[in-house]
């Protein structure tokens with residue numbers, strides 16, 4: 001997580017038997033995605049990355065962050081400037097998603 005070119009976009013709740021949280025990050029230079037789930041580590045692809053990619057495709061490369069209503073405009077602005085602030089914002093205020101193990 002030390003590479004500041006990676007931006008957290010979305011947190012997923014695992015739908016498997018073991019509760020888990022996976023993070024999908026976007027590389028701001030290469031435009032690639034990565035995920036912290038075990039499937040991505042093995043296959044370099046997973047349902048989470050596919051899900052985020054589908055949202056990016058629909059929105060012309062933008063990822064609309066879903067945040068709760070307590071977020072201030074200042075927090076959003078800070079997140080645009082800093083990878084750390086964005087990560088903080090999403091972990092605290094972002095809506096988690098979940099996808100089925102198979103689609």
Ligand SMILES: [Zn+2]
Nearest residue numbers: 035037046048
């Ligand atoms: Zn994944």
